[in-house]
Amino acid sequence: MKEKEQEEMEKKYMVLTFAEYEEGLRNGKLLGLRCGSCKKITCHPMPVCQWCGGRSLERMELSGEGELTTFTVIRVPAEGFEDDAPYIPCLVKTREGPCVIGRLDYDAEQATQELIGKRVRMNGSYTYKGDKYSGGAHTCPVFEVAE
Amino acid sequence: MRDVAIIGIGHTKFGRASNTLLELFSEAALQAIDDAGVDLKDIGAIFQGAALPGFEEGQVTPPGFSAAELNLSPIPATRYEGACASASIAIREAAMWVASGEYDVVLAGGVEKALSMGTLYATRTFAMACHAPTEGPVGLTFPGVFAMAARQYSKNYGISIDKLREKMAHVSIKNHRHGALNPLAQFYNKLGDLKVEDVINSRLVADPLTLLDCCPFSDGAAAIVLCSAEEARKYTDDPVYILGTGQGSGGPLSKMEDLTKPVSRISSARMAFKRAGLVPSDIEVLELHDCFTIAELIALESMGFFGWGEAADATVEGLTDLGGKIPVNMSGGLIGKGHPIGATGASQVYWLVKQMRGEAPKGIQINPVPEYGMTDTLGGDLGTLCHIILGRTKK
Numbered sequence: 001m002k003e004k005e006q007e008e009m010e011k012k013y014m015v016l017t018f019a020e021y022e023e024g025l026r027n028g029k030l031l032g033l034r035c036g037s038c039k040k041i042t043c044h045p046m047p048v049c050q051w052c053g054g055r056s057l058e059r060m061e062l063s064g065e066g067e068l069t070t071f072t073v074i075r076v077p078a079e080g081f082e083d084d085a086p087y088i089p090c091l092v093k094t095r096e097g098p099c100v101i102g103r104l105d106y107d108a109e110q111a112t113q114e115l116i117g118k119r120v121r122m123n124g125s126y127t128y129k130g131d132k133y134s135g136g137a138h139t140c141p142v143f144e145v146a147e
Numbered sequence: 148m149r150d151v152a153i154i155g156i157g158h159t160k161f162g163r164a165s166n167t168l169l170e171l172f173s174e175a176a177l178q179a180i181d182d183a184g185v186d187l188k189d190i191g192a193i194f195q196g197a198a199l200p201g202f203e204e205g206q207v208t209p210p211g212f213s214a215a216e217l218n219l220s221p222i223p224a225t226r227y228e229g230a231c232a233s234a235s236i237a238i239r240e241a242a243m244w245v246a247s248g249e250y251d252v253v254l255a256g257g258v259e260k261a262l263s264m265g266t267l268y269a270t271r272t273f274a275m276a277c278h279a280p281t282e283g284p285v286g287l288t289f290p291g292v293f294a295m296a297a298r299q300y301s302k303n304y305g306i307s308i309d310k311l312r313e314k315m316a317h318v319s320i321k322n323h324r325h326g327a328l329n330p331l332a333q334f335y336n337k338l339g340d341l342k343v344e345d346v347i348n349s350r351l352v353a354d355p356l357t358l359l360d361c362c363p364f365s366d367g368a369a370a371i372v373l374c375s376a377e378e379a380r381k382y383t384d385d386p387v388y389i390l391g392t393g394q395g396s397g398g399p400l401s402k403m404e405d406l407t408k409p410v411s412r413i414s415s416a417r418m419a420f421k422r423a424g425l426v427p428s429d430i431e432v433l434e435l436h437d438c439f440t441i442a443e444l445i446a447l448e449s450m451g452f453f454g455w456g457e458a459a460d461a462t463v464e465g466l467t468d469l470g471g472k473i474p475v476n477m478s479g480g481l482i483g484k485g486h487p488i489g490a491t492g493a494s495q496v497y498w499l500v501k502q503m504r505g506e507a508p509k510g511i512q513i514n515p516v517p518e519y520g521m522t523d524t525l526g527g528d529l530g531t532l533c534h535i536i537l538g539r540t541k542k
Contacts, residue, residue: 072294073354079271081286099401128284138284
């Protein structure tokens with residue numbers, strides 16, 4: 001009984017924490033989770049499978065490759081991003097299934113609708129230094145057009 | 148559960164306000180209380196929407212102070228936060244509590260002072276309603292979210308970006324035309340005669356959305372008084388009944404299948420229709436969340452008023468204007484009337500009630516007076532959705 005209590009107290013609900021995911025990004029890796037039930041991939045990490053809610057998850061690494069599904073060029077930035085503008089947020093459907101949000105490494109003045117559907121790959125990460133509201137610095141993936 | 152009626156409405160002038168948040172809310176609240184003809188002491192509880200008061204005035208937990216300002220302490224007073232849908236979820240909760248029998252007469256509404264924050268700081272605080280861990284470091288803004296949705300819309304339906312920009316411009320033209328006729332609107336007597344070129348040639352905010360594709364930052368408040376339907380005629384000859392409500396939740400953008408088909412909105416609208424026992428073709432007036440021109444098109448399709456990809460052309464053809472299939476945002480919507488985010492849901496209800504009483508300003512009143520109306524309010528990047536269906540007769 002005592003052992004079981006100890007086990008419950010020490011049970012880890014996050015197989016891959018967000019901080020570990022961000023650390024992976026900074027090391028050039030896109031980390032995710034594979035579901036033991038439906039076998040699908042969850043990325044960014046969540047406490048349960050993003051597809052079926054399954055709770056048997058194990059860490060894995062995604063290829064970082066995928067397809068650009070949409071983007072925009074931000075001209076009027078939020079406070080804290082003035083020096084970045086113009087910049088390109090984008091959504092990428094990874095080869096492994098889940099979509100991730102990141103930035104596109106591309107000339108903002110040349111970014112047109114034809115980019116949608118292009119194959120992209122992760123080529124690094126971007127770390128925002130953070131402001132007094134953001135709970136410290138945070139990191140997102142950066143993609144480049146692969147074709 | 149009891150039926151619930153709206154018996155009083157109040158609405159401040161939208162735009163820039165020098166009054167405090169609490170004063171703004173009190174102004175809308177007292178208008179609503181006077182309009183209802185209830186005594187202050189009849190109010191059993193306050194349900195207040197407010198999204199960012201801590202960032203606007205350093206004021207957390209405003210409802211308690213609102214109760215105090217109205218000399219209503221110590222009645223329960225609660226803040227509801229669902230970003231831009233804050234007031235709608237406050238009203239939905241208020242209706243639930245009255246329906247339950249816990250309270251007979253309550254005050255619900257919302258308040259915001261977003262214009263006073265200035266564009267940079269307001270853009271930062273609004274972006275707090277994005278998914279902070281993944282969308283925060285990207286530097287995503289709200290125009291950015293809907294710009295990405297616009298590009299997906301263009302791709303989905305094979306409409307070139309240039310063509311889509313022209314079609315979207317008609318949303319801005321229509322809503323500004325309405326807003327220019329609304330004395331409480333931020334753009335009253337302004338921008339009422341826009342051309343397509345004006346919209347597409349205004350400053351790019353987030354490609355392809357321009358400044359005139361966007362609603363403004365605004366200060367303002369709106370409030371309503373609700374009571375049980377059986378008591379409503381004691382106070383007014385023109386009660387408007389809450390026939391059904393719905394609410395839905397989304398998630399990070401990256402977990403959405405398609406930004407133009409938000410499950411949160413589809414599910415919330417369906418819930419409201421089911422509760423009201425109505426279908427889209429029953430609705431005669433809509434106040435919906437046109438935070439951006441593309442947002443109005445997405446809302447119309449997600450709620451079932453037009454098929455997927457059809458709302459753009461329907462708007463160009465005038466089907467969403469006075470005399471069309473479904474008049475949308477006769478008040479000016481968020482684009483023409485202004486968008487004090489925590490107050491918007493209550494403002495939408497206010498203008499539906501005005502329509503249903505036949506009291507809307509000249510040029511934007513629907514004739515004959517509509518029987519059924521519906522609101523659509525979106526909070527965050529499709530994270531919180533709420534719908535409210537109103538009718539002039541009980542179910």
